[in-house]
Amino acid sequence: MPEKTHPAPLRLATFLPFRLSVLSNAVSQRIAELYDREFGLSIWQWRVMAVTADTPGISATEIGQRTQMDKVAVSRAVAGLIEVGYLERRPSTDDARRSNLVLTPAGIGIYELIVPLALAEEAQLVSALSDKEQAELARLMGKLAKASSPERDLW
Amino acid sequence: MPEKTHPAPLRLATFLPFRLSVLSNAVSQRIAELYDREFGLSIWQWRVMAVTADTPGISATEIGQRTQMDKVAVSRAVAGLIEVGYLERRPSTDDARRSNLVLTPAGIGIYELIVPLALAEEAQLVSALSDKEQAELARLMGKLAKASSPERDLW
DNA sequence: TAATATTAGTTACATATGAAACTATCTTAT
DNA sequence: ATAAGATAGTTTCATATGTAACTAATATTA
Numbered sequence: 001m002p003e004k005t006h007p008a009p010l011r012l013a014t015f016l017p018f019r020l021s022v023l024s025n026a027v028s029q030r031i032a033e034l035y036d037r038e039f040g041l042s043i044w045q046w047r048v049m050a051v052t053a054d055t056p057g058i059s060a061t062e063i064g065q066r067t068q069m070d071k072v073a074v075s076r077a078v079a080g081l082i083e084v085g086y087l088e089r090r091p092s093t094d095d096a097r098r099s100n101l102v103l104t105p106a107g108i109g110i111y112e113l114i115v116p117l118a119l120a121e122e123a124q125l126v127s128a129l130s131d132k133e134q135a136e137l138a139r140l141m142g143k144l145a146k147a148s149s150p151e152r153d154l155w
Numbered sequence: 156m157p158e159k160t161h162p163a164p165l166r167l168a169t170f171l172p173f174r175l176s177v178l179s180n181a182v183s184q185r186i187a188e189l190y191d192r193e194f195g196l197s198i199w200q201w202r203v204m205a206v207t208a209d210t211p212g213i214s215a216t217e218i219g220q221r222t223q224m225d226k227v228a229v230s231r232a233v234a235g236l237i238e239v240g241y242l243e244r245r246p247s248t249d250d251a252r253r254s255n256l257v258l259t260p261a262g263i264g265i266y267e268l269i270v271p272l273a274l275a276e277e278a279q280l281v282s283a284l285s286d287k288e289q290a291e292l293a294r295l296m297g298k299l300a301k302a303s304s305p306e307r308d309l310w
Numbered sequence: 311t312a313a314t315a316t317t318a319g320t321t322a323c324a325t326a327t328g329a330a331a332c333t334a335t336c337t338t339a340t
Numbered sequence: 341a342t343a344a345g346a347t348a349g350t351t352t353c354a355t356a357t358g359t360a361a362c363t364a365a366t367a368t369t370a
Contacts (some may be wrong), residue, residue, distance in 0.1 A: 008271060008274055010205055010270045010273060011209065012221065013310040014159070015205075016182070016277050016281060017182045017183055017186050017280075019293075019296055019310065020175070020179040020183075021179050021182075021184055022300070023175065023179070023296055023300050023303070024175040024178070024221070025305050026178050027171070027175055029300070030227045030303060031172050034195060047167060049171070049275075050165055050167050054164070054165075054167075060284065063173060066168075068177045072206065084257065092264075104298045108249075109218060115164075115165045119163055119165060122170060125171065125172075125299065125302055125303055126171060127296060128298045128301065128302035133295055137295045138171075138293065139294045140288055140295075141174055141178055142276070142282060142285070144178060144281070144292075145178050147279070147281075147283035148182050148185060155177075
């Protein structure tokens with residue numbers, strides 16, 4: 001008489017989606033706390049600042065694409081940054097629906113304060129890995145990203 | 156005359172916390188949609204089921220530790236699972252504050268339906284990597300986890 | 311060029327989430 | 341044995357978030 005077959009076990013601790021989620025949350029939380037505590041910024045506001053610093057005059061829609069934020073999140077982050085005076089909205093001459101977003105001088109100042117801190121945080125995080133391992137991790141993550149969302153390319 | 160020094164640039168696309176977050180969200184969303192669409196379960200309810208299947212009679216507190224969920228999230232997920240009849244609360248004899256949680260037969264049935272689907276989803280995701288790469292990824296993630304939260308060990 | 315469809319972005323609403331307060335029970339120290 | 345503290349778990353409340361509806365402007369099509 002054949003024995004009752006047991007289902008394949010699933011240990012959360014070795015299940016990749018779970019591990020990714022936990023690791024990502026642990027990392028994000030550390031750095032979100034930094035942005036918030038030191039500068040009163042949410043992680044989404046920081047992302048908006050980062051891409052705006054990189055591409056002055058960017059539109060909200062493009063911010064969404066570059067940061068993987070949906071348009072409502074972008075709208076709210078932008079509104080908040082304008083509120084505190086870090087971002088400025090300039091009407092676009094050729095398309096009245098969109099605005100060209102730029103950091104204000106205050107915004108640039110804050111941005112330049114945050115960047116080294118963020119990079120230091122990252123550096124500390126990856127200091128556990130050799131340069132080679134860091135490169136390998138980036139490569140493997142890229143493959144996973146492609147496998148998980150072949151349609152939109154994430155980076 | 157020395158030139159004005161430019162701050163180190165920060166490209167979101169190569170910033171590890173950002174990449175981790177985007178990748179994790181992309182993966183989680185795919186699989187959360189599966190749990191929800193097919194079984195009406197949230198990802199947290201699924202996690203609770205998974206550890207309860209693994210350790211019948213587990214307490215809510217221990218579920219929290221094993222899943223990295225806070226106690227409020229556990230409480231809500233448990234309440235929801237009891238509501239739909241997948242989980243049962245048994246009063247603990249030796250400590251009246253805690254309950255021993257077990258899956259009901261219905262819960263076990265659903266669990267055994269989900270496991271192969273979840274594993275298949277994971278398998279599809281990592282199929283882009285060789286066995287060796289998969290092992291390497293797991294190892295590197297373990298190092299990062301330790302670096303990011305040395306205090307609590309995540310897995 | 312008028313009608314229709316798309317797009318950029320915001321607002322409104324419903325739900326999800328986390329922090330803090332709370333209840334009940336158990337543990338520790340005197 | 342009793343008071344003070346710690347722990348398990350729930351509830352409350354304020355905020356965050358996503359979906360859908362909306363406004364305004366541009367693009368398309370007939």
